[in-house]
Amino acid sequence: MNKLLAAAFAVGFSAQFALVGVTMAQDNRIDQVRPDAPELAPYGELEIGVRTIDLVNKDQVDIVKVEPGKELPRYDRPLKVEVWYPAALSPSARPRIYEGVFLRDGETQVTLHGRALRDAEPITGEEPYPLVIVSHGYPGNRFLLSHLAENLASKGYVVAAIDHTDSTYNDQGKFGSTLVNRPLDQKFVLNEIERLGGEDGSFLNGLVDTEKAAIIGYSMGGYGAVISAGAGVTEAAVGYEWGAPEKTLAVNQAGSESHNGLPDERVKAVVAFAPWGMERGFWDEDALAKIQKPIFYVAGSVDDVSGYDKGVKAIYEGTINADAYLLTFENANHNAGAPIPAPVESWKKSEKLGWAPFDHYADPVWDTVRMNNISQHFVTAFLGKYLKEDEEMEAYLDVVPNAADGVFAANEDGTFKPEHTYWKGFADRTAKGLTLSQRMAGSN
Numbered sequence: 001m002n003k004l005l006a007a008a009f010a011v012g013f014s015a016q017f018a019l020v021g022v023t024m025a026q027d028n029r030i031d032q033v034r035p036d037a038p039e040l041a042p043y044g045e046l047e048i049g050v051r052t053i054d055l056v057n058k059d060q061v062d063i064v065k066v067e068p069g070k071e072l073p074r075y076d077r078p079l080k081v082e083v084w085y086p087a088a089l090s091p092s093a094r095p096r097i098y099e100g101v102f103l104r105d106g107e108t109q110v111t112l113h114g115r116a117l118r119d120a121e122p123i124t125g126e127e128p129y130p131l132v133i134v135s136h137g138y139p140g141n142r143f144l145l146s147h148l149a150e151n152l153a154s155k156g157y158v159v160a161a162i163d164h165t166d167s168t169y170n171d172q173g174k175f176g177s178t179l180v181n182r183p184l185d186q187k188f189v190l191n192e193i194e195r196l197g198g199e200d201g202s203f204l205n206g207l208v209d210t211e212k213a214a215i216i217g218y219s220m221g222g223y224g225a226v227i228s229a230g231a232g233v234t235e236a237a238v239g240y241e242w243g244a245p246e247k248t249l250a251v252n253q254a255g256s257e258s259h260n261g262l263p264d265e266r267v268k269a270v271v272a273f274a275p276w277g278m279e280r281g282f283w284d285e286d287a288l289a290k291i292q293k294p295i296f297y298v299a300g301s302v303d304d305v306s307g308y309d310k311g312v313k314a315i316y317e318g319t320i321n322a323d324a325y326l327l328t329f330e331n332a333n334h335n336a337g338a339p340i341p342a343p344v345e346s347w348k349k350s351e352k353l354g355w356a357p358f359d360h361y362a363d364p365v366w367d368t369v370r371m372n373n374i375s376q377h378f379v380t381a382f383l384g385k386y387l388k389e390d391e392e393m394e395a396y397l398d399v400v401p402n403a404a405d406g407v408f409a410a411n412e413d414g415t416f417k418p419e420h421t422y423w424k425g426f427a428d429r430t431a432k433g434l435t436l437s438q439r440m441a442g443s444n
Contacts, residue, residue: 141169273297
């Protein structure tokens with residue numbers, strides 16, 4: 001092949017590849033699983049249903065309307081929740097879309113494509129399914145981690161993702177509301193799902209086991225999850241002028257009666273993606289030592305929002321009284337492993353924001369689907385171990401800390417040689433750029 005023909009072929013192939021990429025992006029699929037995904041990343045065997053429920057947490061402090069020196073205003077706080085669950089439906093059932101999902105600009109609405117069927121009939125198993133509560137960032141919405149929600153529902157979980165009032169793309173209020181309400185919302189939704197799980201006429205009746213619950217949070221959702229896990233905030237954080245007004249954050253302060261009653265025995269595990277707050281002094285050693293629930297942290301090593309060495313990694317290192325894990329995507333930023341792939345509409349610059357919303361979802365170094373698949377793998381293993389008590393999941397978590405140190409050694413028949421130490425579930429060469437630290441409760 002001469003150079004001219006080779007160049008023409010390369011251009012044609014590139015154009016064809018780009019066209020395929022655009023076509024896939026236009027579908028805005030949240031359910032992609034790459035060929036190099038680790039073993040536990042693919043969807044499970046169960047079909048998925050999804051429903052939207054509206055909840056109201058009555059008589060709450062309206063943080064947005066608090067004024068200095070005045071009595072704290074109160075209101076009935078609305079929360080919209082998306083619930084995914086195992087369902088009985090034909091694999092050919094359509095459509096499987098999420099319409100009217102707001103982008104980061106709070107104005108553009110898009111359609112996402114996944115695998116769940118709206119209002120499908122639930123299917124019960126031999127036992128009720130464990131509950132997973134999902135909490136987005138600031139701002140965000142209940143669909144930001146929908147890829148993970150669908151994936152877990154297909155594996156036998158009921159997943160409830162919250163639209164946190166004052167904290168969504170189209171309802172972004174003062175930051176103080178997020179600081180105060182995030183863990184309170186998580187606890188309230190847990191209580192409400194339990195109530196609906198025992199209510200005649202509710203689709204959740206007999207479907208969900210709230211005694212085996214987990215919280216998954218991203219960014220400010222991770223902040224709330226850390227508080228829900230037992231780490232109350234510092235007195236200094238309560239007094240920040242830029243934080244929650246009139247010291248209303250005291251409800252989550254370490255050692256307070258209100259915070260002491262927040263961690264819930266029903267919550268057996270917590271996953272915190274890029275939890276925000278450590279670099280800003282929201283926790284100290286004493287507070288983090290109060291975490292006694294197994295917790296799986298996920299971070300990018302160059303996170304410039306939550307921080308890494310003095311941020312997420314410091315939270316992990318302070319978690320000394322619970323089983324703790326830290327999965328790190330080397331050279332990834334704040335979006336490591338959590339958000340859905342950037343919808344194609346987000347690629348265009350927003351006049352309102354002054355930048356393309358794409359940056360809110362994507363990472364400059366890592367492919368989003370690749371990160372999502374890795375997260376799906378490890379969250380499946382972690383929840384499988386701590387919620388479903390599946391002993392086989394331990395092998396996927398007990399790996400050499402730095403994947404680069406793992407040795408891939410297989411026989412021709414696919415069995416592994418004695419010297420094989422590569423991460424379980426990962427094909428040769430596919431765990432590069434990852435580390436997984438772990439500390440069991442009480443260990444040094």
